[in-house]
Amino acid sequence: MHEIRVGLLGLGTIGTGVARILLEQQELMSRRLGKRVRLVAAADRDLSRDRGLDFSGVRLSDDAMAVACADDVDLVVELIGGYEPARSFVVEALSRGKHVVTANKALIAKHGEELFPLATANDAALGFEAAVGGGIPCLKALREGLAANAITSVHGILNGTCNFILTKMEREGADYAGVLREAQELGYAEADPTFDVEGIDTAHKLAILAAMAWGAKIRFEDVYTEGISHITAADIAAAAELGYRIKLLGIAKPHGAPAGPEAIEMRVHPTLTPVDAQIAQVSDSYNAVMISGDFVEHTMYFGRGAGERPTASAVVADIMDIARVCAAGGDAVEQLPPPMGFTAEARREIPTLPMADVVCEYYLRLMVRDEPGVIAAVTSILADHRISLEAVVQKERSAARSVPVVMLTHETREGNLQAAISRITSLPSVEDGVLILRKETFGA
Ligand code: HSE
Numbered sequence: 001m002h003e004i005r006v007g008l009l010g011l012g013t014i015g016t017g018v019a020r021i022l023l024e025q026q027e028l029m030s031r032r033l034g035k036r037v038r039l040v041a042a043a044d045r046d047l048s049r050d051r052g053l054d055f056s057g058v059r060l061s062d063d064a065m066a067v068a069c070a071d072d073v074d075l076v077v078e079l080i081g082g083y084e085p086a087r088s089f090v091v092e093a094l095s096r097g098k099h100v101v102t103a104n105k106a107l108i109a110k111h112g113e114e115l116f117p118l119a120t121a122n123d124a125a126l127g128f129e130a131a132v133g134g135g136i137p138c139l140k141a142l143r144e145g146l147a148a149n150a151i152t153s154v155h156g157i158l159n160g161t162c163n164f165i166l167t168k169m170e171r172e173g174a175d176y177a178g179v180l181r182e183a184q185e186l187g188y189a190e191a192d193p194t195f196d197v198e199g200i201d202t203a204h205k206l207a208i209l210a211a212m213a214w215g216a217k218i219r220f221e222d223v224y225t226e227g228i229s230h231i232t233a234a235d236i237a238a239a240a241e242l243g244y245r246i247k248l249l250g251i252a253k254p255h256g257a258p259a260g261p262e263a264i265e266m267r268v269h270p271t272l273t274p275v276d277a278q279i280a281q282v283s284d285s286y287n288a289v290m291i292s293g294d295f296v297e298h299t300m301y302f303g304r305g306a307g308e309r310p311t312a313s314a315v316v317a318d319i320m321d322i323a324r325v326c327a328a329g330g331d332a333v334e335q336l337p338p339p340m341g342f343t344a345e346a347r348r349e350i351p352t353l354p355m356a357d358v359v360c361e362y363y364l365r366l367m368v369r370d371e372p373g374v375i376a377a378v379t380s381i382l383a384d385h386r387i388s389l390e391a392v393v394q395k396e397r398s399a400a401r402s403v404p405v406v407m408l409t410h411e412t413r414e415g416n417l418q419a420a421i422s423r424i425t426s427l428p429s430v431e432d433g434v435l436i437l438r439k440e441t442f443g444a
Pocket of ligand 1: 161162307
């Protein structure tokens with residue numbers, strides 16, 4: 001039976017999961033593939049830890065570059081994460097014509113445009129299903145299952161840590177800091193939790209989804225990114241009173257014809273989602289990606305976005321796709337769908353819509369002095385900037401003589417809203433800053 005030989009870089013959580021499947025699920029994989037996938041080498045800085053696996057027959061090493069370049073490795077699996085040295089290992093492997101599979105969203109979001117042509121030039125495949133949505137095969141769905149559609153929007157809960165934190169804060173009225181600690185103890189958070197809670201991990205994933213949806217070059221640096229670290233249990237409760245749940249969403253939309261947009265809107269921020277929307281039901285550390293297309297209408301993909309077994313499931317599916325087209329007589333990577341869903345020639349630079357031109361409905365939370373004329377002063381500034389209000393809620397006065405006021409606006413251009421807010425924050429009767437949350441409604 002023809003076999004494909006795998007070298008694994010990184011035996012951390014996901015690497016251990018991938019090794020577990022390759023070592024323990026051989027028979028099932030061979031029955032599906034008609035080929036054998038054999039783990040021949042694995043590299044990690046710490047080889048002393050017991051991973052509960054029998055690595056006999058596998059060459060273990062602390063030299064990842066040696067495994068990435070080894071003559072007996074056909075396919076390199078990069079599970080080290082981060083930008084460097086992961087990028088260098090992948091570049092070396094692709095340059096030698098080895099196929100690469102990675103779960104590294106940071107690498108693809110930042111360096112994908114360097115890696116795709118390198119793979120093509122060397123007749124190598126580059127798989128990255130696990131980079132977005134962990135175990136959810138959402139990239140395959142977008143690239144292949146929805147290929148007949150012009151995509152009209154992408155919405156995702158793409159970070160399990162943030163979803164876990166927001167869910168717990170809502171259910172238990174708990175504080176942000178304590179719940180973050182719990183998420184870290186459960187192993188959901190990235191090594192640097194800033195990537196999770198400040199929305200960067202979600203932005204990496206959204207940049208990949210948006211580029212794949214519209215045949216665009218990846219523009220991670222353009223994604224408007226705001227995290228959840230400033231959200232309080234009181235904001236979550238206030239949103240609930242108005243019928244909304246706060247979720248960290250990645251949102252991408254085309255401007256102009258969806259089949260060939262002139263610009264793409266890409267934003268990551270805490271978002272008021274109606275409690276009865278499908279995506280608002282996605283709780284705890286689960287992820288979901290909602291993709292809408294002009295023929296299919298709304299679709300949603302749900303599952304575990306992180307963790308050893310779900311993420312390993314997506315990594316091995318990529319390995320199997322590549323193994324399937326690697327015939328005994330030679331590889332045929334051109335039989336695989338293009339990695340970003342469009343031919344290399346069709347992919348183009350599509351400008352990102354400036355955030356100032358994005359149109360949203362907004363939730364504003366202000367702390368104001370409880371004095372005559374304060375609300376009138378605030379609403380007159382909003383009117384100057386052509387911002388119309390849908391609702392205003394004022395809570396009882398606290399001991400400090402200031403009161404929280406929550407306002408919901410109708411659809412407004414972000415640039416107008418920001419101009420109004422900078423005037424409102426300079427009013428002497430408005431204390432602290434103004435919390436701005438954007439609201440999103442869904443077709444499903
Ligand atoms: N830290 C990420 C999350 C894991 O919490 O979803 C995978 O990107």
